[in-house]
Amino acid sequence: MRHSKRASGSKAAPVTPKRMSIETGMMGNGHRRQLLEIVQAFQQFSRDTSEEEVVATFLKSAISMAKASRVRLIRNDGGNILVECEARRSQNNAIVVSHGRRPVESEGLFRNVFNSASLTYMPVFLGSTSFVQAQAWANPQTDTIDSPMLCVPVLLNEESKEILCLDTRSDTAPLDSTLVDHLTLLSAQAVMKRENLRLRARIALENRKIEEVEVALCANKRELAHMQRMSQTGSWRWRAATDTLEASSEFLRIYEISRERSIPSGKLINLTHPDDLPLVRIALVKAIAARRVFKLEFRIIVGFGEIKYVQVEGHPQTNDTEDLQYIGVTVDVTERRNAENALQAARAELARAHRLSTMGEMAASIVHEVYQPLTGIITNAEACLRWLSKSPAETARARDSARRVARDARRAADVFRGLRAVASNSGITKVPVDLDDAIREVAFLLQGELDRANIRLRLETAVAKPVLGDRTQIQQVLENLIRNSMDALLPVVGMQKSLFVNSASHDPAFAMVTVQDNGCGFGKHSAETLFDALFTTKPNGMGMGLKVCRSIVEAHGGLLQAERRERETVFRFTLPYIDGTSVNDIQN
Template identity: 30%
Template structure:
């Protein structure tokens, strides 16, 4: 009994100990369960958070893809900026494209103002967050950019000026190559979470693909559009060429560089006398149309066409079918970049060449007629000077007779005075040479000869004319004065023609002064050199002068103010001066009279002499 009691007591003790152990185990299991429950709740919260973020990302991505499906690139960029800002709860998002190591703003969304320099571009260096993200090819997260003066000097300055703080830059990568960056900013210091950063990086990867696809699609559209425009332009050009070919305004043929003429219009066929079948059959090539002396020029034209695609127009000849030749003007252009085919434009120059030949003949006849008129004018002037010429010749002849008689007397003296005889014979020789010079000048003036150019001194030519008219001026009581600048550059021209001009002007002045009753009759002839290597000759008289109304007609052919005059003298003078490259003009002399002056260019490449004035 006692043993049973002990056993029962021991049993109760054991039961109590087991209950306590079970209670301890139950309490431990509950704590574990609570911990597990808490862990499960955390995992559920995390999963829910990830689900929300994934939903946001999926929503943003879906919306972005919807916009991409039928939107231009700028709309896609704007949508990416907006959805990126909303996705991570940032106050601002900006997208920058990388172009030649410069980051340029292409889209923005949010409350912060756009930096004025952003559209111009920032260098892709490490002084700003966007540059650092591109350089490192990773996201750059700065909790307070305004406080990072040393790390981001320019970016920190921007943050202080604009008032933003937390900044995140996420690069846009295409096969690990940066094409841009998305910049996220918050007003306050509120860092982005790791999940937000991871979410934005995923979004950035998808955005980079989307942006690049849209860019490629737009580029392809532009290429297709450009190709369509090019095809349309080509069709229009072909239509224009076809209309030009069919219009037969000028000769046109299409050729290849192997020598075949593929097609030719009727104008070209008529030009060379062939039929279209001759070229289509290949029996006639464009080299067959070329005379031997033009084949080298043909080869140069082919080389020019291959190198530049065009051949500038040049003159040449073609053989006609009957063996005769046709002068032409030809130019050509290649059809395409391969330059295997080209089109040639051919103009028949037959009529122009005939007109040029006729013009040359007319010009020759005109020159011959002008020479005849000039000669007739000189002869007429010599007729007017007949008395003066007779006086000029009579003086040395009379002196020769007188000296000859004196010489005979000295020889007949006893004894003969040989010294005096020799002296008088010398006088005879001088007088004879003087008479010869007068005759030579007259002969030069009246003889009919072709113009010839030579270097001449204008002062010498003027002096010879003055000697020729000395008798006429003395007979009419005219004082002749000269003001000749020595050292004027030589002229290149026909001496006789220029002296004819001088003679005409002097004789006109003499006649004009004979028509006035004024006592003072003075003739001043001067020469001088202007600043532009031009020699100026002036003839001034004190006659009645020129009526202003006559100045415009004075040098016209057949216009004259003289009774019985033909009106050719001044017209011929003007033609002579203009043929020498000069100019003849007239104006009033103050206080009375007229001034006729002509200018002539100095001979080229002649050394200049210092000018000295010789006045008489």
């Protein structure tokens, strides 16, 4: 541990090996005592459990061996010279150890000591001694030494970051080379013990970290297994070299396979549904040959013939040895596929029910719309027969009745034609329609019934431009709305029964028709409920009139709405204008 070379120009005088060998053997009893103290210190080191205890034992043994007045362990901490620990003799000759870092006095002196120790790795004497005439390095004017001092470097990894500094007393025996050797041996053992404790502390810390990581890893594994169970997703790794899979517990649960370290791929192939097996084989062979990602969905047969749907996705992985591997997931999508199949079946059943409902609505609308012109035909035909059966026959009146029969027959034919167009999706034949004229015509046809029911009809027509649509269907809507108002006015007593029909421009693109009455209204039902199929407030109603009216208006590009006021019921519908300003403009 000591080297013979010294730094050039050094003021310290290391102990020369020649002079120290002369001193050896002259103090046999003292040396045996020192060896005994070293052995006792070593024994105490084995019992010390902290670095503080080791340092305290070290300083106590050193001060006892050297019979010094004070021993300090001084450390060079990044250029700062600090006293790390100190042992002193008290007045009753007891040894007192004090811990705690503090700045050292004569910092320049000890900095020179550290510089010398880092170059020579040998002890340094400061002041005069009995056998080595060594002088202090420091300037006597600034650094004075009360008594001779021995500084022994404490080596750690061939570095001297600490020195053991012993202050002698006046009655202290001369410092010899054997004492230096013993102190060096003691310091080496103390260093080893301190390093051992640090390593143990570091190992204990690492072990705690490893335990924490293992606990966290186990928790993550449990959480991952729980999440895979919840999502019905199993993970796996396939190795091409062995053609086996390493799979998670959820994967094994999906395939209903007992726990195995590695699963031959052939075992999984055997569980694939025979109808899906050829396509699965082809897709896997192509993906593996090209080393690309594959995504498959197929059926497997597990247990006692249970069929499951699984989704498989794999990604290629290649290591340094070119060993091809695939990692991926397998998801059990049986519930989703069953739900999709059930949804498709429900949609098919709903479509069938919708077709049946449409057929029923169509039949009801045919009956509803044709009933009125047929009733008119029967009534006018009977009237015609009565006029002809008189003697003499009243041919003029009979002729009027026959004309009305023809008119109602044409109306019935127009109704059939419109319904046939709707049923065949051929659309509506739209032509320019004078809306005000169509309203007046419907009012003229119903005037007789209005008079017999004592209902006062008031018309206000102010649409300057024609609308685009089917005149017969527009009049069909008007007649339905007016007849609904007439039915609502029949129970009214004690007040004037009023019916108001108005046409006006709603905005530059649409005309609006309003039918308003002061009848009994539609009760507590909502306005939108009136337009539901088969809903009616009439005892003998079919519940199709307003439904058909809304369909016709919407087919024309308009909107039909109902509104309930305090004592009035209002229906409004809009129809689009055509390009032009008047009927004459269109005809020209």
